[in-house]
Amino acid sequence: MKRHLDEELKELNKDILKMGALTEEAIYKSIEALKTRDRGMAENVISNDTSVDKLELDIDERCIDLIARYQPMAKDLRFITTGMKINSELERIADIAVDIAQRTLEIVDKPLLKPLVDIPKLAAVAQKMVKTAIDSFIKGDIELAKKVMLSDPEADNLRNLIQKELVDDYMLKDASSAPRAVQLLLIARFLERICDHTTNIAEDVIYMVQAEVVKHHPEKLK
Amino acid sequence: MAKIVSKRLNLWYGDFHALKDIDAGFEEKRITAIIGPSGCGKSTMLRVFNRMNDLIEGVRTKGTVLVDGADILGENADLVVLRKKVGMVFQRPNPFPLSVYENIVFGEKIHGERLKRDALDEVVEKSLRSVLLWDELKDALNRPALALSLEQKQRLCIARLIAVKPDVLLMDEPCSTLDPQATMRIEELMRELKNNYTIIIVTHNMQQAARVSEDTGFMLLGELIEFGKTEQIFTAPKDKRTEDYITGRYG
Numbered sequence: 001m002k003r004h005l006d007e008e009l010k011e012l013n014k015d016i017l018k019m020g021a022l023t024e025e026a027i028y029k030s031i032e033a034l035k036t037r038d039r040g041m042a043e044n045v046i047s048n049d050t051s052v053d054k055l056e057l058d059i060d061e062r063c064i065d066l067i068a069r070y071q072p073m074a075k076d077l078r079f080i081t082t083g084m085k086i087n088s089e090l091e092r093i094a095d096i097a098v099d100i101a102q103r104t105l106e107i108v109d110k111p112l113l114k115p116l117v118d119i120p121k122l123a124a125v126a127q128k129m130v131k132t133a134i135d136s137f138i139k140g141d142i143e144l145a146k147k148v149m150l151s152d153p154e155a156d157n158l159r160n161l162i163q164k165e166l167v168d169d170y171m172l173k174d175a176s177s178a179p180r181a182v183q184l185l186l187i188a189r190f191l192e193r194i195c196d197h198t199t200n201i202a203e204d205v206i207y208m209v210q211a212e213v214v215k216h217h218p219e220k221l222k
Numbered sequence: 223m224a225k226i227v228s229k230r231l232n233l234w235y236g237d238f239h240a241l242k243d244i245d246a247g248f249e250e251k252r253i254t255a256i257i258g259p260s261g262c263g264k265s266t267m268l269r270v271f272n273r274m275n276d277l278i279e280g281v282r283t284k285g286t287v288l289v290d291g292a293d294i295l296g297e298n299a300d301l302v303v304l305r306k307k308v309g310m311v312f313q314r315p316n317p318f319p320l321s322v323y324e325n326i327v328f329g330e331k332i333h334g335e336r337l338k339r340d341a342l343d344e345v346v347e348k349s350l351r352s353v354l355l356w357d358e359l360k361d362a363l364n365r366p367a368l369a370l371s372l373e374q375k376q377r378l379c380i381a382r383l384i385a386v387k388p389d390v391l392l393m394d395e396p397c398s399t400l401d402p403q404a405t406m407r408i409e410e411l412m413r414e415l416k417n418n419y420t421i422i423i424v425t426h427n428m429q430q431a432a433r434v435s436e437d438t439g440f441m442l443l444g445e446l447i448e449f450g451k452t453e454q455i456f457t458a459p460k461d462k463r464t465e466d467y468i469t470g471r472y473g
Contacts, residue, residue: 074459
């Protein structure tokens with residue numbers, strides 16, 4: 001039977017996709033701004049965040065409206081509640097892209113501390129996780145969601161590696177490197193946080209598809 | 223422990239197979255909701271539990287229904303005792319054309335209890351209190367029950383059941399004629415009553431089933447398709463047919 005709710009859910013899906021696209025763009029640009037030392041691009045990430053914030057509110061409103069008017073059950077309910085959670089995770093990720101852009105602005109005019117090798121690697125992991133997480137939501141694909149969750153340790157390892165290198169090879173050896181090293185340290189931390197939010201999205205997708213809560217229950221993934 | 227257990231229960235109206243191999247256990251002092259489209263057999267099943275279907279011509283049942291472990295479908299089942307133990311509330315409130323007071327003591331009289339006036343007064347007060355009608359009606363006990371509001375009539379019918387001290391209350395769409403406020407109040411009453419009674423409610427209103435019950439069964443074409451905790455049925459049903467029905471895709 002054709003339901004009007006299906007049309008509404010399609011619109012919600014479209015909005016969440018748009019939110020995902022804006023978030024991916026924000027991360028991409030924040031990393032490109034860092035790599036290419038592009039002040040304009042970093043500023044662009046910051047100014048574009050208002051459209052992400054606006055869309056977040058619109059999606060929230062749409063979800064609350066759907067719950068109030070349709071009192072959805074079962075997979076409809078899981079889709080809408082998961083949509084709300086993913087919406088808020090994506091908005092947090094976009095905020096972190098702004099944080100990265102702000103740190104970039106702090107160092108963009110200063111001499112490069114070191115060639116960037118591991119940070120772009122970590123950024124690539126984070127971008128891939130975000131893309132895969134959004135795909136897993138669109139396709140309702142649990143295997144993709146699991147793939148996202150299994151990538152998180154790689155991000156943690158890279159973050160630790162970056163931290164160790166910046167502290168041991170720069171900050172401890174030359175105190176004057178600290179102001180620039182701290183910015184890079186923060187950026188590594190931000191990228192790792194993006195991966196954590198992405199993992200939350202993957203957990204939400206698994207709940208949406210098979211109604212199983214895997215959050216805080218890693219054993220259920222096996 | 224399950225208060226009512228149904229094992230391979232089948233029922234036919236003439237050639238029509240209305241209940242098919244129903245296996246279910248209804249837990250004591252809980253509210254169980256039965257949902258499903260019109261004609262799925264949910265009211266029929268409810269009526270089996272106090273043998274109301276016996277009144278319909280051409281009805282045939284097979285299988286077992288145990289209430290407190292005793293088979294109620296057997297030839298030796300005592301229907302008077304059964305209907306005292308398992309009472310029913312109907313879709314349309316059906317008070318007798320008597321006073322409020324007489325409605326409540328009617329059961330006591332039918333069941334042969336010869337109570338003195340004081341004892342009857344006590345039954346009336348206790349029953350009306352348990353359905354939260356006492357304060358409204360204590361000064362109007364001689365009023366004709368038919369003059370009450372729909373909600374009051376439905377509460378009175380529940381009080382009339384409670385007066386004969388049943389264990390189980392079967393409710394067949396008890397709120398379908400009531401407005402949303404009255405429905406909410408009857409639902410609150412059900413939550414109160416659940417502390418002392420086992421309640422099984424048949425309802426078309428899925429939100430009501432989700433709000434008020436702890437267990438839910440979904441029936442379709444005479445079969446009990448799925449039975450489980452209400453939160454599981456409404457958030458993560460296991461059977462696609464349940465999913466389709468509760469999300470409005472059935473049809």
